[in-house]
Amino acid sequence: MKQRTLLITLTGPDRPGVTSRLFTVLASFPVNVSDVEQVVIRGRLILGVLVTYAGGPPTGTGGTLGAMWAAVERAADDLGMEVELTTGSDLKEKRRRGRLHVTVLGNPLEPAAMAGIAGRIAAAGANIDRIERLSRLPVTCIELAISGADPAALRTALTAEAVLQQVDVAVQRSGLHRRAKRLVVMDVDSTLIQGEVIELLAAHAGCVDEVEKITTAAMRGELDFAASLHERVALLEGLDESVFERVRQEVVLTPGARTLVRTLKRLDYRFAIVSGGFTQITDSLVTELGIDYSAANTLEVVGGKLTGRVVGDIVDRPGKARALERFAQQAGIPISQTVAIGDGANDLDMIAAAGLGIAFNAKPVLRQAADAAVNVPYLDAILYLLGISRDEVEAADAEDGLTHLTLGTPTE
Incomplete structure (x- = not known):
């Protein structure tokens, strides 16, 4: 019958x-x-x-x-x-091709932005199967499950619309591929922390303006990173090594950094930092946040004074990608299950190598190359790209007795 x-x-x-x-x-x-x-x-x-x-x-x-x-x-x-x-009379629903997740972040998120995104999806011949809110504060995040679209073509169309509407949009394949991420590798300066450590050091050496100009050009990709590093470090010659402790006290975490690390560690993610900065500062971040792996440059100190040189291999653009591969191997995790987060040109190779590359408040050269771009000032917004909602994070914090914490606050 x-x-x-x-x-x-x-x-x-x-x-x-x-x-x-x-x-x-x-x-x-x-x-x-x-x-x-x-x-x-x-x-x-x-x-x-x-x-x-x-x-x-x-x-x-x-x-x-x-x-x-x-x-x-x-x-x-x-x-x-x-x-x-x-x-x-049709018992079976047809399984549509191209199942994707589209994540939209806005601060605020206006109706015109959603109209533009939905219009681009429709124009691509795709269907919106489900819509879910992942966060309301401090940013609004809406996730759309869609089917029937070509990922590359849709990503191009939605990227253009995101620029027009001044929102962030990420397009990812649905299913096990998205849930399989297990290692996060993050840049430090202007990503995990606010500002650049070398500029904090330069302020104590009285050469901050010179260093800032070189740093900006390097992050835009206009200068070779290794050469720019040597040029900037040379300006620090003669600083007393006690400056490291003063700079450690001046370092400010990006809002949401603790929440991001704490939440992913709960889910058994491994977490790594890789920096063109210096071990004298990053080592304290490793201890403070419970980071699993780290790589950074080391400033040479002789007789209690900085010599203006670095020792050992330079962690530059290719060095960051090599570090990601090394961390994945140590953790026993395929490269396809890694997430890389950065902001500058020296993160390009690392972003390209990872399973998911995220540009965080990044320079244009990196935004264009990344799989997803986040331009809100809250690092924990990256959780939404992994399908983790604010409610889930706050519920986990409450279970651990951390009910006073709020996602995305300057202290977290």
């Missing part, structure tokens, strides 16, 4: 027992559950249940399905809810 489908949609104020009541009614009738979706928006519930049954359409008031429909209507009336019935 031909199988038919029946979609029952309940809409109304959310309250305990609605789902239980509906399924209790359906349990008395010869139907099978094919699909269930439920969402609550500001206390209003939308519950959809798709069931299958054998036979003709449930029209009229007679017969088994007529009795079921009457029972569902009575239950909805008792609950103070509206009910809608849709029938069909």
Whole structure:
């Protein structure tokens, strides 16, 4: 006998027992559950249940399905809810190609931005299957599950729209590929921390303006990083090594840095930092945050004074990519399951090598090369690109007795 489908949609104020009541009614009738979706928006519930049954359409008031429909209507009336019935004859939903997640971040997120994003998705011939809010504060993040799109073409279209609407948009493949990320490798200066350590050191040496100019050119990709590093470090010659302790006290973490590391460590991620800066500063960050792996340059100190030179291999653009590969090997994690986060041209190779490359408040050269760009000032917004919601983070913090913490605050 031909199988038919029946979609029952309940809409109304959310309250305990609605789902239980509906399924209790359906349990008395010869139907099978094919699909269930439920969402609550500001206390209003939308519950959809798709069931299958054998036979003709449930029209009229007679017969088994007529009795079921009457029972569902009575239950909805008792609950103070509206009910809608849709029938069909196609048992199976077609599996659409190109299942993707589109993550949209805005501060604020305006209707025009969502209209533009949705319009580009429609123009690509794709369908929005589900929409979910991952965060409301300090930034709004909406995630759309879509199907039927070519990832590369859609990413190009949405990147252009994101620039017009001044929002951040990331496009990622759905499924196990997205959930498999297990190692995060992050740049330090202007990423994990605010500002550049070498400029903090230069302030104590009285040459901050000269160093800033060289740093800016290097981060834009206008100068070779290794050459620019030697040029800047030479200006620090003669500084007393006690400057390291003073600079450690001056280092300020990027808002949301602690939340990002704490949350991913809870999920058994490995966390690494790789820096064109200096071990004399990054080593304290490793201890403070519980970082698993680190790589940075080391300033030479002789007789208690900086010599204006670095010792050992330089952690430059290719060195950062090599560090990512080394950390992945040490952790026993494939490169495809790594995430790299940076802001400047010397992060390009690392971003390209990782399974997911994220540009964080980055220079244009890196934004263009990365898989995703985040331009809000909160480092924990990266959690949303991994499908982790603010509510989940806050619930985990509460379980650990950290109820006073707020995502994205300057102290976290």
